[in-house]
Amino acid sequence: MPEIVLEPTVDILSVLGARKSHQLLVGFAAETERLEEHAAEKLPAKRVDMIVANDVSADDAGFEVDTNRVVLLDSSGRVEHPPFSTKIALADLILDRIRAAVETHQPETHQAETHQAETHQAETHQAETHQAERGSQ
Numbered sequence: 001m002p003e004i005v006l007e008p009t010v011d012i013l014s015v016l017g018a019r020k021s022h023q024l025l026v027g028f029a030a031e032t033e034r035l036e037e038h039a040a041e042k043l044p045a046k047r048v049d050m051i052v053a054n055d056v057s058a059d060d061a062g063f064e065v066d067t068n069r070v071v072l073l074d075s076s077g078r079v080e081h082p083p084f085s086t087k088i089a090l091a092d093l094i095l096d097r098i099r100a101a102v103e104t105h106q107p108e109t110h111q112a113e114t115h116q117a118e119t120h121q122a123e124t125h126q127a128e129t130h131q132a133e134r135g136s137q
Contacts, residue, residue, distance in 0.1 A: 011046075013025075013027045013046045013048065014045070014046050014047075017046045017047030024102055025047065026049065026050045026052070027042065027048040027051045027052070028054065029052070029053045029054065030054050030056045030062065031053050031054065031055060032055075035070075035071045036071050036073070036079060038053065039052075039053035039073045040073055043075055049074060049075050049101060050072065050073065050098070051074075052070050053071045053072075053073070055068070055070065055071075060084075066086055066087055066088075067084060067085065067086055068086075068087050070090055072097060074097075080097075
């Protein structure tokens with residue numbers, strides 16, 4: 001049997017966490033034991049806003065199967081243990097949590113830009129409606 005030589009690689013999630021400014025950063029971790037504990041340690045260490053810890057120790061979860069067991073943790077202290085599920089259902093759940101986090105944690109400058117764009121869009125629509133009404137008279 002050939003010898004497999006492993007080489008250390010860059011921890012991409014830590015690099016992204018170090019560079020993060022206003023982004024929402026979600027990490028994924030493959031764990032074989034103490035999922036919640038290990039994931040809780042990684043939240044501040046990697047500067048992520050949410051981490052999804054995958055249990056890869058069970059035969060019916062993790063790699064090479066369509067089902068998974070996860071624990072979701074976020075930087076506000078929320079911990080969620082979704083039921084054993086398909087990976088597609090878990091992906092939907094994770095996307096819902098990300099969507100909610102983005103909606104509630106927008107930086108103030110982004111909120112102001114969004115409000116300004118919405119106001120401009122409403123004003124433009126109102127002007128177009130007024131012009132159309134005048135043209136049909």
